[in-house]
Amino acid sequence: MDHAPTPSTRIPTAEHITSYPRFILRALWLATEGGVGFYLWMFVLTALMLVGLNAFAHQTAEGLAVTAMTDHVSWGMYIGNFTYGVGLAAGGVMMVIPAYLYRDKDMHDVVIVGELLAIAAIVACLAFVNVDLGRLDRAWHMLPIVGRFNWPVSMLTWDVVVLAGYLLLNLHVVGYLLYMRYLGRSPSKSWYLPFVFLSIIWAISIHTVTAFLYCGLGGRPFWNSAVLAPRFLASAFVTGPAFIVLTLQVIRHVTRFPVAEGAIETLLKILRVTVILNLFLVACEVFTQFYTGGAHVTSATYLFFGLHGHDALVPWIWCAIACNLTATAILLTASFKKHTGWITAACGLALMGVWTEKGLGLIVPGFVPSTLHEIVEYLPNQVEWKVSIGIAALALIVFTLGLKLAIAVFTGEMQRHDEPT
Amino acid sequence: MSDFTRRAALKVAAATVGAGACARALAPLQGWAATLTLEEFLQRHYKELSREQMERTLRRIEEQTLAQHGVQVDVADPRPLPDVQFAYALNLSLCIGCRRCAEACHEENNHDRATNNSYIRVLQLKKGSLSLDHAVVDYAGEVPAEGHFYMPVQCHQCDNPPCVDVCPVEATWKEADGIVVIDYDWCIGCRYCEAACPYHARRFNWSAPTIPPEEINPDQGYLSNRIRPAGVMEKCTFCLHRTREGRLPACLEACPTGSRVFGNLLDPDSDIRWVLENKRVFVLKEDLGTQPRFFYFFDK
Numbered sequence: 066m067d068h069a070p071t072p073s074t075r076i077p078t079a080e081h082i083t084s085y086p087r088f089i090l091r092a093l094w095l096a097t098e099g100g101v102g103f104y105l106w107m108f109v110l111t112a113l114m115l116v117g118l119n120a121f122a123h124q125t126a127e128g129l130a131v132t133a134m135t136d137h138v139s140w141g142m143y144i145g146n147f148t149y150g151v152g153l154a155a156g157g158v159m160m161v162i163p164a165y166l167y168r169d170k171d172m173h174d175v176v177i178v179g180e181l182l183a184i185a186a187i188v189a190c191l192a193f194v195n196v197d198l199g200r201l202d203r204a205w206h207m208l209p210i211v212g213r214f215n216w217p218v219s220m221l222t223w224d225v226v227v228l229a230g231y232l233l234l235n236l237h238v239v240g241y242l243l244y245m246r247y248l249g250r251s252p253s254k255s256w257y258l259p260f261v262f263l264s265i266i267w268a269i270s271i272h273t274v275t276a277f278l279y280c281g282l283g284g285r286p287f288w289n290s291a292v293l294a295p296r297f298l299a300s301a302f303v304t305g306p307a308f309i310v311l312t313l314q315v316i317r318h319v320t321r322f323p324v325a326e327g328a329i330e331t332l333l334k335i336l337r338v339t340v341i342l343n344l345f346l347v348a349c350e351v352f353t354q355f356y357t358g359g360a361h362v363t364s365a366t367y368l369f370f371g372l373h374g375h376d377a378l379v380p381w382i383w384c385a386i387a388c389n390l391t392a393t394a395i396l397l398t399a400s401f402k403k404h405t406g407w408i409t410a411a412c413g414l415a416l417m418g419v420w421t422e423k424g425l426g427l428i429v430p431g432f433v434p435s436t437l438h439e440i441v442e443y444l445p446n447q448v449e450w451k452v453s454i455g456i457a458a459l460a461l462i463v464f465t466l467g468l469k470l471a472i473a474v475f476t477g478e479m480q481r482h483d484e485p486t
Numbered sequence: 487m488s489d490f491t492r493r494a495a496l497k498v499a500a501a502t503v504g505a506g507a508c509a510r511a512l513a514p515l516q517g518w519a520a521t522l523t524l525e526e527f528l529q530r531h532y533k534e535l536s537r538e539q540m541e542r543t544l545r546r547i548e549e550q551t552l553a554q555h556g557v558q559v560d561v562a563d564p565r566p567l568p569d570v571q572f573a574y575a576l577n578l579s580l581c582i583g584c585r586r587c588a589e590a591c592h593e594e595n596n597h598d599r600a601t602n603n604s605y606i607r608v609l610q611l612k613k614g615s616l617s618l619d620h621a622v623v624d625y626a627g628e629v630p631a632e633g634h635f636y637m638p639v640q641c642h643q644c645d646n647p648p649c650v651d652v653c654p655v656e657a658t659w660k661e662a663d664g665i666v667v668i669d670y671d672w673c674i675g676c677r678y679c680e681a682a683c684p685y686h687a688r689r690f691n692w693s694a695p696t697i698p699p700e701e702i703n704p705d706q707g708y709l710s711n712r713i714r715p716a717g718v719m720e721k722c723t724f725c726l727h728r729t730r731e732g733r734l735p736a737c738l739e740a741c742p743t744g745s746r747v748f749g750n751l752l753d754p755d756s757d758i759r760w761v762l763e764n765k766r767v768f769v770l771k772e773d774l775g776t777q778p779r780f781f782y783f784f785d786k
Contacts, residue, residue, distance in 0.1 A: 119511035126518040128693035139680040199675020199717025206655040213656040221654035284684025
């Protein structure tokens with residue numbers, strides 16, 4: 066990433082006033098340029114996003130009654146996806162750590178992919194919490210100063226702070242590095258390195274705080290576990306690298322952006338540790354619940370085996386466990402190490418497994434049985450699926466366009482000196 | 487035409503189609519947006535409203551109720567009385583599980599008729615255990631059933647309320663007389679309090695409540711039984727629009743067995759003081775440290 070600055074590319078500070086808007090304009094133009102495959106991809110994503118937007122408009126007009134949530138299971142798929150998204154965002158840091166702390170050259174060249182993933186995932190997270198609000202028109206009540214911000218007592222206010230902070234940190238780092246590259250200048254370390262190191266700590270904090278949202282509730286024994294935050298981090302460090310490996314493989318296929326084998330190798334090495342760590346922590350949780358028994362095990366019994374004939378989540382959780390175990394087995398099999406097909410399958414399975422285990426598998430059993438031991442089941446309905454897919458499409462649009470810009474700048478396709486006059 | 491301008495024209499065309507599709511997707515919002523007023527949107531938190539602002543707000547709610555439900559109601563804002571600390575006790579030996587308290591709550595508090603909502607849930611438990619594990623809510627048939635006893639559960643107005651701690655916008659708080667309230671005009675509907683409450687005491691308005699006009703209770707309080715907007719939380723307020731004016735909660739008046747005892751803890755001659763001093767009372771889920779103001783006891 067380090068470029069020797071050439072005198073011809075130096076511009077006076079005042080010129081940023083014109084050159085930065087032009088950079089943004091060119092980025093926007095570039096965002097709508099591409100081949101048939103690109104247009105098709107964006108068309109499908111936009112269509113899906115519109116379907117979600119329409120479902121969300123209905124939900125806003127008619128109330129959250131159109132979802133499958135009830136007073137018994139009062140959080141569902143939206144909050145589950147939010148939790149998963151925070152994990153993806155935090156998982157991006159598994160590129161930042163090797164790139165900046167261990168000065169891994171191969172990773173350094175592609176680290177921007179991890180930072181862009183963080184941005185796209187946070188956008189999705191913010192969307193998921195907002196669609197879950199009963200009164201989106203009052204979201205401003207949550208703003209510090211103009212609203213009434215119950216900080217530091219409410220963990221949700223901490224989450225607002227850390228998520229917004231993480232988004233800004235990554236936007237700054239990505240925006241600064243790309244703009245400098247575009248100008249043909251080498252970035253000044255003091256303008257981004259402190260932010261990169263801050264973002265490493267911040268990544269850990271976003272997922273810790275998200276776990277604290279749940280594990281601090283004494284009335285919900287299923288969540289009331291100290292191992293929840295470590296579990297969240299372990300699974301985040303599964304999904305982040307897995308998603309990035311898949312992304313890097315796509316980038317290799319469809320662009321000229323050089324992705325060194327070393328970067329993928331490093332991510333897979335991380336994955337081989339974190340999939341096991343994640344399974345280990347799940348096992349710790351399951352042991353403590355079932356060996357102790359009593360009231361603490363009823364939710365887990367419901368999740369894994371069903372309770373009094375209610376077993377809506379049983380197939381989901383066993384499917385998740387099967388996905389995680391298969392992904393682990395593939396990743397640890399020496400002969401599959403160089404096999405792109407198997408690696409892709411393992412990453413996909415790990416993403417699916419964690420999504421189920423950490424989404425519906427974590428949120429819903431917290432509410433079943435209810436605090437008065439009533440059993441009301443929940444599975445997301447069509448509205449929730451549509452809105453969720455719409456938000457995922459929105460995040461993929463953000464991710465795609467971010468990658469497109471980054472790749473154009475890094476491969477020299479978009480440079481200041483070849484601006485159209 | 488150069489390639490560049492043709493591409494630009496195509497992009498403009500695509501953007502126009504996209505914007506049109508977007509407008510179509512958002513069309514259901516039209517009716518919803520029409521119900522929002524700037525005054526409501528900018529309304530401050532309950533504790534920040536001056537007396538005049540509160541008066542205006544109360545009149546606005548009355549007008550809206552008249553417009554939407556066709557009923558003239560009286561919305562007041564009774565404040566906590568000095569030297570009053572409310573508490574409730576329930577005699578489990580007397581309760582027969584008739585659910586008349588839950589029905590009275592439903593009517594008094596202008597609950598949604600479609601969901602048959604109430605702040606009170608009556609649990610049927612087998613004699614011999616206080617464990618809620620085997621509690622039944624949807625019991626039917628003759629009550630009291632042989633070998634069973636009944637435990638009505640409502641908001642315990644905890645002195646250490648987890649629901650208040652978790653609220654990100656301070657839309658819920660504990661009043662000076664011990665009642666935990668919600669500003670329905672400030673709540674954002676995140677339902678974190680509903681997840682935090684260990685007693686299933688909080689409810690969410692999943693849609694706008696429906697009540698036939700003739701069944702609307704016109705005696706309403708801003709913080710208690712006024713008809714709630716869609717998308718906000720609600721909970722038992724010990725009927726503060728009644729109790730702060732010296733009356734008893736609706737659930738107590740409806741109870742045919744005299745199981746319910748309500749009063750001021752600071753009044754040494756009150757029934758509630760007598761119960762707390764003379765009966766071996768207990769609270770639900772004491773181990774959670776929520777310090778409820780709702781006590782249970784057995785006579786025999």
